[in-house]
Amino acid sequence: MLNISTFQVEYFLLMGIPGLEESHLLLSIPFCIMYVMDLIGNSILILVIGRNETLHQPMYLFLMMLATCDILLSSTTVPKTLCIFWFNSHTISFNGCLVQTFFIHFNFATESAILVSMAYDRYYAICHPLTYTSTITGSFIRKIIIFALLRSIFTITPFVFLLYRLPYEGSNVIEHTYCEHMSMARLATADILVNVVYGLIIATCDTVVDMILIVVSYVVIIRAVLRLQSSEARLKSFNTCTSHVCVIILFYIPAFFSFIIHRVGHKYISPRFHILLANLYVIVPPMMNPIIYGVKTREIRQRVVAMFCRVCIGDRQER
Numbered sequence: 001m002l003n004i005s006t007f008q009v010e011y012f013l014l015m016g017i018p019g020l021e022e023s024h025l026l027l028s029i030p031f032c033i034m035y036v037m038d039l040i041g042n043s044i045l046i047l048v049i050g051r052n053e054t055l056h057q058p059m060y061l062f063l064m065m066l067a068t069c070d071i072l073l074s075s076t077t078v079p080k081t082l083c084i085f086w087f088n089s090h091t092i093s094f095n096g097c098l099v100q101t102f103f104i105h106f107n108f109a110t111e112s113a114i115l116v117s118m119a120y121d122r123y124y125a126i127c128h129p130l131t132y133t134s135t136i137t138g139s140f141i142r143k144i145i146i147f148a149l150l151r152s153i154f155t156i157t158p159f160v161f162l163l164y165r166l167p168y169e170g171s172n173v174i175e176h177t178y179c180e181h182m183s184m185a186r187l188a189t190a191d192i193l194v195n196v197v198y199g200l201i202i203a204t205c206d207t208v209v210d211m212i213l214i215v216v217s218y219v220v221i222i223r224a225v226l227r228l229q230s231s232e233a234r235l236k237s238f239n240t241c242t243s244h245v246c247v248i249i250l251f252y253i254p255a256f257f258s259f260i261i262h263r264v265g266h267k268y269i270s271p272r273f274h275i276l277l278a279n280l281y282v283i284v285p286p287m288m289n290p291i292i293y294g295v296k297t298r299e300i301r302q303r304v305v306a307m308f309c310r311v312c313i314g315d316r317q318e319r
Helices: 021-051 058-087 094-127 129-135 138-164 181-185 193-226 231-263 271-296 298-318
Strands: 011-014 091-093
Touching (some): 011 094, 021 058, 021 298, 058 094, 058 138, 058 271, 058 298, 094 193, 138 193, 193 231, 271 298
C-alpha cells in the first residue's frame, strides 16, 4: 500500500456515501436512470445541432459545447460510482485518482466559461442586434473555445501537482464516490494550506468572476428589454434567456454549496448530505440541460420531433 521512498499510496479506497452503505444498491437505480438520460439527451442535442445547418448559429453551437461538457462531466464520475454501488469496486489507483480529479475540475471550469459565453451571446443578440452577425462569427466562437480550454488547463493542472507533492502516509480511505481535490488533500500527512489557498484563488478568479460577468450581462439585458415599447417584443426577448437562466441556476447553486461545505461547513454538515449533493451536482444538471433546452427552444424541439418521425417512418418502410 505504501511506497516508502515517495510516501505515496498505490491506491485509494472510495467508500461511497457514508451512512448509506446499505442503500447503495437502491441508490444505483435513480443514478443509472439519470446517467442514461444524460447520455441520450445530450447525444441527441449534439446530433440534432450537428446535422442541421440551420442550427449552426452561435447560440446552438454554444449549446452543443455545453452538451459535450455535460457528457464528459458525468462520465468522469458516475461509472465509477455505479461500480461501487453494484460490485463493491472501491479501489482506484493513485494516478487514476489524480486523473479523475483533473477532469472533474477541468469540465467544471470549461462549462462555466461556456455559460459566460452564452450570456455574452444573449447580451449581444438583444442589446446590439444590428451588429450581432458581424461580431459573433465562427472565428469568434473558435477563439472562445480555445480560450476556455486553455484557461481550464492552466488553472486546473496545478491541482494535480499540488496533490502529487503531498505525502500520504496515513489512511488511503476516501469517504466519497469519486476523487476530488480537497477529499484527496485531507488524507495527506502534511500541511495543505497551499492547496486550500490555491483552491480559493481559482474559485475566486474563475467561478466568482464568471458569475459576476453573467449577472452583469443579465442586468444590462433586463434594462434593455424593459426599454422595449412592445410587450410582445419584451416577452420574446425574455423567452430567449429563460433556458440559459435555468441552466445557470442548476449549475452554480449546487457547486457553490459544495464548495462552501468542503472548506467551511464540513465540520458541521453531515458527510452523507454533502456527498449526496456532490453526486447530484455531477448528474442532475447534465440530465436536465437537454430537457430544458428541448422544451423551451422551439427550433430544437421541432428538429428532434422531425428526426424521430424519420426514424419511425424508416422502420415502417423496412417492415
